Amino acid sequence: MAEDEAATVPISRPNSELLKWPKKDERCILYVAYHVGHLDRTINFYTEAIGMKLLSRKDVPEEKHSYAFLGFGPEANQFVIKLKFDYGVNNSCDIIRTGFGHLGLETPDVHKMVENIRGKGGDIVKEPTLFEMDGSDYSGAIVKDPDGCTFELIQSDSISGSSPSPAPPLNHVMLFVADLDRSIQFYEKALGMKLLKKIIGNSEHEATVATIGYEDEKSTIIELNHMCAGPQYTNENSNAQVAIGTNDVCKSALAVNLVTQELGGKITRPPGPLPVTKTNVATFIDPDGWEIVLIDNGDFLKEMRSTTVIE
Numbered sequence: 001m002a003e004d005e006a007a008t009v010p011i012s013r014p015n016s017e018l019l020k021w022p023k024k025d026e027r028c029i030l031y032v033a034y035h036v037g038h039l040d041r042t043i044n045f046y047t048e049a050i051g052m053k054l055l056s057r058k059d060v061p062e063e064k065h066s067y068a069f070l071g072f073g074p075e076a077n078q079f080v081i082k083l084k085f086d087y088g089v090n091n092s093c094d095i096i097r098t099g100f101g102h103l104g105l106e107t108p109d110v111h112k113m114v115e116n117i118r119g120k121g122g123d124i125v126k127e128p129t130l131f132e133m134d135g136s137d138y139s140g141a142i143v144k145d146p147d148g149c150t151f152e153l154i155q156s157d158s159i160s161g162s163s164p165s166p167a168p169p170l171n172h173v174m175l176f177v178a179d180l181d182r183s184i185q186f187y188e189k190a191l192g193m194k195l196l197k198k199i200i201g202n203s204e205h206e207a208t209v210a211t212i213g214y215e216d217e218k219s220t221i222i223e224l225n226h227m228c229a230g231p232q233y234t235n236e237n238s239n240a241q242v243a244i245g246t247n248d249v250c251k252s253a254l255a256v257n258l259v260t261q262e263l264g265g266k267i268t269r270p271p272g273p274l275p276v277t278k279t280n281v282a283t284f285i286d287p288d289g290w291e292i293v294l295i296d297n298g299d300f301l302k303e304m305r306s307t308t309v310i311e
Contacts, residue, residue, distance in 0.1 A: 018255045022192025025252065029213070029220045030243040030295060031069065032103065032173045033082035036147045039066055042083055045145055046070050049120035050105070050113065052170075055080060056307035060276055064088065069304070072169040079170050079220035082243070101174030101225055102142070102150040110141050110155045117143050125150070172211070172221045173242060177288045180208055180226040182263055186287055187212050187222070190259035191244060196221060242290065245297040252294045253282035263287055277303045 036042040046052040047070070057068040064087040071080030081103070107113045110128045118124055126142035139155035152174075177183040180198075187193045193212040200208050213221035222242070246252040250271040257267050264287030271282040271294075280296040 015258060018251070018258050019189065021248075021251050021255050022190065025192060026245070026247050026297065027192055027214050028245045028297075029079055029173075029222065030245045030300060031071075031080045031082045033067075033084055033241040033243065033293075034149065035084045035086065036149075037085075038147075039068060039083060039085040042145065042147055043068055043070065045120055045122065046081070049116045049122060049145075050151075051116075052081070056304055058307040061087075063276060069307075078168055081170070101176055101223070102152045103170065104152050104154060104172035104174070104223070106154045106156040106169050106171060108156050110139055110153050113153055114141050114143065117145075121146050128153075168220065171219075172223050174223040174225055175242075175288070175290050177224050177226050179287070180210055180224055182287055183224050184210050184212065186259060186263045186265065187224075189263070190256045190265075190286075191292070193222070240290070241293055243293045243295050243300075245300060246294050247297055249280045249282050249294050249296050253284070256282075256284050256294070260284070277306070279303045 043054055043057075047054055052070040052072060055069040055071055055074070057066070059066045065084060066087075067082055067084045069080050069082050071078050114124060114128055123144040124141070125144055128139060128141045130137045131140045141153045143151050143153060145151070156169075184195055184198075188195065193214060196211045196213055196217050198208070198210045208226045210224045211217060211221045212224065213219055253267060253271045256265075260266050265285050267282065267284045268291070269281065269283035271280065273280050277299075279299040279302075282294045283291060284294075285291050
């Protein structure tokens with residue numbers, strides 16, 4: 001199939017029906033994926049310094065890559081990380097993930113985790129301190145793993161308090177965007193997400209931030225960040241990817257395609273099974289070029305069960 005044909009999904013359903021589908025579908029943010037320079041090294045760092053579990057791992061020699069899933073709970077009900085390593089290419093994260101924001105991680109003891117990360121070779125960008133957001137203070141720190149991926153560490157009791165439903169430990173991914181209102185509209189219309197909070201930047205906090213998701217701020221969310229001043233971001237050559245679960249990949253891709261005609265972005269892989277795992281997926285880029293993959297919910301769970309599960 002020609003590249004321009006593969007990037008266009010024909011619309012065969014009434015527009016009004018398609019635009020209702022994302023709100024009716026059973027959606028969740030499954031994982032964020034990115035490349036690493038050395039898979040074993042990064043797995044060891046995440047398990048030993050951050051306390052994640054290696055959930056599954058698979059080598060795919062026929063496609064010249066390997067991947068691993070890590071997190072704090074099963075993929076069926078927890079937001080997780082997919083680490084990817086390509087054979088024979090430059091996997092430097094300085095090259096492939098320019099513009100990627102950060103992953104949000106709650107921990108009961110920020111100081112202890114910072115020391116663990118420091119001891120295992122991570123970079124401490126900002127030592128534990130008080131951060132201010134939307135009129136409230138919370139304890140946190142900013143760190144990087146050995147590949148350069150940034151994590152915002154958040155003291156869990158400074159955010160969740162005694163809430164009976166605290167946020168999961170790995171709870172958000174931040175993406176830089178050029179036009180915040182356009183991005184909010186895109187994620188609402190194309191993916192059925194809800195705007196949970198919008199914080200307008202000021203002279204002290206130079207970013208305007210919106211949080212979006214499928215439930216509330218105690219669930220996994222995406223943080224859209226628009227810098228009001230200073231150097232603008234770029235995600236050129238970025239291979240970061242966010243995966244969204246759906247009950248109907250084809251219908252979901254049709255809805256996305258319709259919204260891209262209004263707000264930008266494009267389908268980059270039309271609906272269909274992956275060559276090896278046969279998982280049904282569709283891939284698109286949002287108006288800022290961030291890659292989103294739609295994955296059949298049932299196929300995703302089958303794929304996880306077929307990989308090597310670490311007890």
